Amino acid sequence: MKSYVWGMIASLLIVISATSCAQPEEVTVPNGGVVITFDDHHFKDWLKTDSLFKAYEWKATFCVSLIGSRSPEDIQSMHALHAAGHEIAGHGYLHVHAAAYVALKGMDTYINDEIIPLIEYFEQDSMIDLRAYAYPYGSHHVSIDNELINYFDIVRGIKNGNRSPERSPCYFNNSTTVYALGLDQNLFHHSPDYFLDLLAYANQEGKIMIFYAHRPVETVTGDYQVSLATLETICKYACEHQMHFYTLSDLANMSDD
Numbered sequence: 001m002k003s004y005v006w007g008m009i010a011s012l013l014i015v016i017s018a019t020s021c022a023q024p025e026e027v028t029v030p031n032g033g034v035v036i037t038f039d040d041h042h043f044k045d046w047l048k049t050d051s052l053f054k055a056y057e058w059k060a061t062f063c064v065s066l067i068g069s070r071s072p073e074d075i076q077s078m079h080a081l082h083a084a085g086h087e088i089a090g091h092g093y094l095h096v097h098a099a100a101y102v103a104l105k106g107m108d109t110y111i112n113d114e115i116i117p118l119i120e121y122f123e124q125d126s127m128i129d130l131r132a133y134a135y136p137y138g139s140h141h142v143s144i145d146n147e148l149i150n151y152f153d154i155v156r157g158i159k160n161g162n163r164s165p166e167r168s169p170c171y172f173n174n175s176t177t178v179y180a181l182g183l184d185q186n187l188f189h190h191s192p193d194y195f196l197d198l199l200a201y202a203n204q205e206g207k208i209m210i211f212y213a214h215r216p217v218e219t220v221t222g223d224y225q226v227s228l229a230t231l232e233t234i235c236k237y238a239c240e241h242q243m244h245f246y247t248l249s250d251l252a253n254m255s256d257d
């Protein structure tokens, strides 16, 4: 009888340990969440956006490229965004197409040209510790992800399209390589109603939706721009549905990788 009981306990422990070693568990949070990232160096517009959306207690991640050629006003604006609680992330010292650059010149040259000067600039001149990196043009490869994780805690690619919310690859996947959906108006899938559908699904399922955009403007006049109205629709929905705003580093803190 005794050995039967011990056998049962042993089987139970095996089941529990097998379960805990299975696929990494999906991260879910109460009411879901949203990550809004912005690429390049539209500091003046980003600062204006922050002043408008403070009321929603929003938090964004600003992924900065070409930092070596920015004006003192831009640098000041970047520090103001950082001081306001937003994350400053890397987006390339030269803003190159990572996969093509690595294929052409090799990984070491890519790291020495695109990544090291970026990190050094921020460490030495701005005292900002870059924890996240967004690939220019979304161009990457698993070998580059594996290399960059030696320098950053999380990297962000892009996956555009109008897949149904259940099939979107742009929810936080409990990994240090994440994908974002574009909000810019020139993208074929652009639709504030679609963005709200994705948020509603995240809200219902406890998922964290990741977006990216470039330049926020009152009136869209060209590519790589998103209207303040679209951004406000997202922030308002998140705020009204008690969805939390996360930065890319917040995701890294939650990841099992």
Ligand SMILES: [Zn+2]
Pocket: 039, 040, 065, 091, 095, 136, 137
């Ligand atoms: Zn860019």
